[in-house]
């Protein structure tokens with residue numbers, strides 16, 4: 092192998108757009124407007140058009156985006172917010188941080204997103220919102236989530252940190268972008284995300300003007316007019332340098348999505364038909380932007396972990412997203428969710444393995460990874 096394999100290859104990605112990126116960065120430095128420069132508005136507008144959504148409010152990172160969206164709902168301590176139990180910590184962390192109660196729901200075994208058929212059984216008079224997570228790059232079952240939310244009068248905040256650009260088609264034929272379906276949606280521009288900047292960044296989406304005003308106000312210390320503070324807010328903004336970088340990279344996002352899908356298809360071709368693993372399944376009514384290509388090793392944790400370390404010895408990285416479900420995290424384990432409460436998520440944590448996938452992969456790399464994966468498994472028998 093010419094260069095070491097990586098989960099993501101941001102350096103090669105940069106080299107393809109180096110001149111444009113450098114120029115954009117130098118322009119910001121030359122102008123000197125590092126906060127609230129014109130690039131921020133330009134990016135919000137560009138992304139708004141790309142997603143076809145009413146409003147994009149840029150902020151400091153994807154976790155802030157979730158927190159600000161949650162703050163906008165003006166919930167009171169003890170109010171309940173429904174989250175999938177198999178997700179990144181940030182989704183539930185902000186709920187706990189605001190004194191709200193995360194109520195966990197198991198996920199679909201083959202799609203990794205919240206199992207909508209298990210939502211209604213946890214709804215109580217205190218339930219106020221549902222936070223579906225579009226995990227690994229494809230949308231949750233939004234027909235069901237929106238129907239339940241409407242029926243019970245609940246807010247929906249979508250966590251689209253891993254699914255920017257994914258499109259969901261409803262049963263009635265209507266197609267919307269991930270994050271632009273519920274009351275509000277959030278995303279992250281963390282460097283390794285599908286639309287990544289060169290530091291931290293995030294955004295909130297909404298189609299409703301009132302939410303948009305409120306979100307902007309909360310991101311800006313709760314003020315609409317300078318030094319007049321209507322609510323307790325936060326300081327959360329995307330800096331101008333990051334916006335300038337994102338303006339360039341937004342122009343590449345379609346290409347990034349195709350490159351990731353191409354890599355996923357190559358993986359599918361190399362790995363389908365093996366009885367010891369499951370390749371990721373695509374939902375019929377959602378496009379997949381393959382933030383992760385996650386297989387399931389049916390033999391379970393011990394074999395999965397052994398495969399992972401043997402691959403590492405051969406210079407092939409892989410990751411476990413995620414090793415521990417939320418209800419077994421010390422930060423949340425209040426004793427209300429004993430082991431066995433969420434069998435699907437608990438099982439997934441034992442068998443998922445995410446393989447390298449990024450915008451710079453070629454067929455040779457995928458073949459090498461697949462070949463080694465199969466060989467390592469056979470050696471372990």
Ligand SMILES: *Cc1c(COP(=O)(O)O)cnc(C)c1O
Nearest residue numbers: 152153154179181252253279281
């Ligand atoms: C990355 C991520 C976040 C948080 O984004 P940051 O920008 O790192 O704060 C939230 N939710 C999910 C599902 C993520 O993958």
